Amino acid sequence: MLPKGPAKKVTIYLNEDSRYHLEPAWRAVVNFLRQKQVAGATVLRPSMGFGTHQMIHTLDTEGSMEHMPIRIEFVETGVRVDELLPTLYDMVTDGLIEVQDTSIIKSVVQGRQPQPVRPHEDIRGKAKLIRIYLGEADKFHGEPLYEAIVKRLRMMDVAGATVYRGILGYGAKRETHKKSLLQFSHDLPIMISVVEREERLPQILDTIESMMQDGLIVLSDVEVRRLVHRNPLEEEAKNAGTPAG
Amino acid sequence: MPEPQPAKYLRLHVGEDERWNGKPLYEAVVEKCRELEISGVSVFRGVEGFGESAEMHQSHLITRDRPILISIVETEENLARLLPEIEGILDTAMMAISDVQMIRICKSTLPH
Known part of the structure; x- marks a missing residue:
């Protein structure tokens, strides 16, 4: 669980069909973040977007579905983000990585087993x-x-x-x-x-x-x-x- | 951080059914404070307690003799002016004075 206070929010923009070794790049990124025990990550599939090629990718036009954008977001402490960025830099071959300063107001986990009463x-x-x-x-x-x-x-x-x-x-x-x-x-x-x-x-x-x-x-x-x-x-x-x- | 000023904190413990000149004692104390231009008084009612007579102050079906706490925060000079006046209207009571730091917040202009 993340402590309250200053943190970093990382947003990664990818193409859905970009690959990293044998798997889709976005999945490789998520797996990597999990393996590194990042507090949490969210993958968003936007409905439309364009990148440096100025080509609109949307679900409506037939035939261009393969270049759909994918966005991955996660929040971690500054130290952890610094530690993760070199690998992410290597994994993202076509896209964008952005880091923002943010602050954590509340970070709670619900639904855990009740803790036994302690002395x-x-x-x-x-x-x-x-x-x-x-x-x-x-x-x-x-x-x-x-x-x-x-x-x-x-x-x-x-x-x-x-x-x-x-x-x-x-x-x-x-x-x-x-x-x-x-x-x-x-x-x-x-x-x-x-x-x-x-x-x-x-x-x-x-x-x-x-x-x-x-x-x-x-x-x-x-x-x-x-x-x-x-x-x-x-x-x-x-x-x-x-x-x- | 606003700069705190030294002050005195007076706590006065009385019973709810104690009276002075026909009115509740705590009301008489508040009126006396207003008369002497003491800057503020707050009266709190407890749930249960006991005092000098070792009788429980609690709520019964007929009587409601619960403990009352009167708290006053003032400068040492103003409190010295107030104490003899209050002592004059008290029969039995417990007074406790402690040293505190106070911050007075007064941002709104007083209506005239």
């Missing part, structure tokens, strides 16, 4: 507690601001966030937020609390600050003790020295 691990250390105060009625591009902030923090892989709704309060706008039977208010105070390592603070604060109009962010030093299920990859690295639990 708990106790993580201790210094951290920062971030409390964000805002109003329930505050919006960010049409959606509730507190929801938008939590979603964004989740995308950033922040360890966790909890949203609390108050029953009374006032803040930057100096209006009392109150919920009573006669006067129903939707603008009650909201507090979001987040605990994270100090080095992630600038990134988190910049993001939250850019989304908020009015409000307050409060930071404090805390000691954390986190009970988490051990990461399977870390466990493999540690090797089978611990008794099975």
